[in-house]
Amino acid sequence: MSDEDKDAPRTAAEASGSVFERGKSPQKRTGEPRTTGGTSSAKEIEGEVLAGGSMGADVPAKMRTARKIGRRKPLTETAAAAQEAMFTRPSDEDGTHAVPAEAFGLEHDPAQVDPREEKFAELQVSALFGLAALGVIGFVLGFVLMDFHRALGRDLNFVIGGSFTVSLLGLGAGLVLWAKKLLPHDKAVQERHDFHSPEEEELAAEDVFLKGATEMGLGSRKMLRRSLLGAAALLPIPAVLMLRDLGPLPGRSLRHTGWKPGIRLVDVETKLPIKLGDIEIGGIATVMPDGFDTTEHYALAPTILIRFAPGEIRSKKEASWGINDHVAYSKICSHAGCPISLYEQQTHHLLCPCHQSTFDMADDANVIFGPAARRLPQLAIEVDPEGYFVAQKGYTEPVGPSFWERG
């Protein structure tokens, strides 16, 4: 700070004679609080608590004059009464006291100095509260009178939701405006205290604890201590065991998908078997084992049946597990188990919409992009005498995401 400032008060607190430290110089209960200045005795009674004191500020002479004259017009009658009430509230052990807004460079709201503005502010707040009441009426009328099923309830929702919104916002805005315009802008100040207790108090508490421990004799009675700890350590075991029947053990069930030799491939939507030639070149179908239901194998069985143009399949193994350019692969992503559903006909890429793992279906479902680490398992298929696709055998490896026992 430059030297010129030395004589000037550095803080608002200094300028006003420390109005912020009222807690250390409590007021007497009686008398006109705003005219008692007495800071001289502050040090002598420092820390003493006068529960009966009021929140009246220690306003020094300088400040008092400023407040009396005021930079603007004097407060209106109700605003002055509100301020009076705030400044004469009983204080407490935290030395809570009011400090005039001027000490912070804050101004009173026009509604507190101009009776016309005050009337207008009251009108505004009341109008908002009235709006809130109107909102409720709108809600009731809409609820009772409107045809609920029109446009799937959309119209009713707009009317009751809209009036509910108006109600809530009116009430909220009214309350905030009330506080902002009509309540005193003066501040309250109170003391903070240390959170830790005085030294002797801390020591006493620790001693009580330690004496109690001595009474128990846990330190000397080794056998008792160990047996107690042992029993306490064992006690959670029943609680954990009780969780056993939350579910079956996985066993080998993650390796079963419901696909068996000779089972027909049926469309997941129509549940009808698919014949050779039902799918166009470049087409795909999502298939399930015939007779599937939503309980077992529901999430691991989905399979995608793809028909390539002749010669497009680049993997020998892939072609040999398929039939007539038709191949079947698990539709469950080997990453996080989403059903992979975005097939790009030109590139033969199958893309998982969850995490964008991309598989080259013409190259034995090789992973070409994304977080998936493994190819999709292929289902060996053939055609039964009636011309329907059937599985040669089940999947030869577990489908879907990896798990510890997968191997």
Next chain:
Amino acid sequence: MADTSKSGAGETAARKGLRYVDDRLGTAGFLKRSFNKVFPDHWSFLLGEIALYSFVIVLLTGVYLTLFFHPSSSEVVYNGSYQPLRGVPMTDAYASTLHLSFDVRGGLLMRQIHHWAAILFVCSIAVHMFRVFFTGAFRKPRTLNWHIGVTLFILAVLEGFAGYSLPDDLLSGTGIRIAYSVMESIPVVGTYLAYFVFGSNFPGVDFIPRLFIIHVLLVPGILLALISAHMMIIWHQKHTDFPGPGKTEHNVVGTPFYPTFLIKTNGFLFLVFGVCAALGTFAQINPVWLYGPYNPSQVSAGSQPDWYIFFLEGSLRLMPNLESNIWGHTISWNILVPGVVLPGIMFNLLYAYPSLEAWITKDRGFHNLLQRPRDMPVRTGLGVMSLTFYGILYIAGQNDVIANTFHWSLQGTTWVLRVLIIIGPPISFYIARRWCLGLQHHDEELLHHGHETGIIRRLPSGEYIEVTKPLPPERAEVLAMQLGHDLSGHAALPSSENGHGPSGNGHRPVGMMARARGALEGFFFERHEPPRANPEDDEPKTLTRP
């Protein structure tokens, strides 16, 4: 506003009522203290209030929803008002959600308000947490409340995920499918964990009822208890405040709880509720009837979770495809790392940060006054770095939507994000820290020379100087305190509380940990010195305006 002393009957009734309670509970002292309790004013203190009030809204609307929702996986055939799904087999959970939406007056409205308020709940907790972090409000004595707050954030995310998973539509079922895979990826116990949680292989019939009771009883109960503890601790410790005229480490300046704060905060409750109601009315959210019932063989492109799951989705998308097979056991790093390890590290760092910072800075003091982000450049840098990391994961959670919207290559977008997740955080740390130091530099200039007036004056010697206007004294004092100049002892600094802090403490560190700590401390408090070492050199060249 009628004064109670003037309306005699009202006053008598009020006194009688308070007396009634006091005679039975002895509340007079408590009430006096509570009514007088002072709350400081700052817009950023409203963030926590938004979280609190959105929780209230979620509770109220949620209770209503439970009256209509059937937490059941049993299969029914839909026969309600929504034509496109009539005759479709679906779970009772999904069917009752449709019933609630289309055959209960205002049911959809309540569902949408519930969903919007839940989104606001998680969001306001997160932003509130940034505020607390960047202003150092987590420091002693408020460390316990920071820990409770981090727990609340985690629980809120879980609660939100459980909530939008309940309707068993196609979108939520996909989310649960991924959650199941994440559980499966945990080494040794993963498969068992998934089977015990779901009661069978995915999807099974036990999960929805279990998730329901977690969503409506278990987690809300813990949330309610922890929020109460959070509030009681705030009440007991008194709110922090930014430095300002008359504000010290030892006082609170603001508005009394009763009546001003009470009126304002209730008004704010209704405003938050009003905003949620407006969103619930006019902004459609989670239209489950468009997604259809869950079916494990289907998924729609552009499946997106709620915003607070984006970062997990993003980390799953960015992770390279690593998987190992060790001694016949599979470890899928591509899920384990982004889905389990990464959030574990992130949340544990959040828990640990207050202790880490206190250890590095040797700060054992009590702090009630807040810091500005620029006052602690390294902390701010770390915060911005973490936000950048989180932000990139957040963006990666929608890389397909972004690539599609801007017609970019999906692979290219992913690769750019993979690079950014590595280089973005350190760069943002560097920028944020330099930025803070620059702002400190600016503040030092302001403090030493004041505002530039734009007036150039010629001195008798012929020299030209710029006239500056010094800061008002109360502003200068606050600024000096924020910059760590202990001018008057009037307001306590971290450094003045315990002799540690920016200036260092002088004794030589012993041992490796201590040396590391010392080096980190030096880094933490490295700051811009005032522009000139000797301010007097500068003095005659500046004229100040009175």
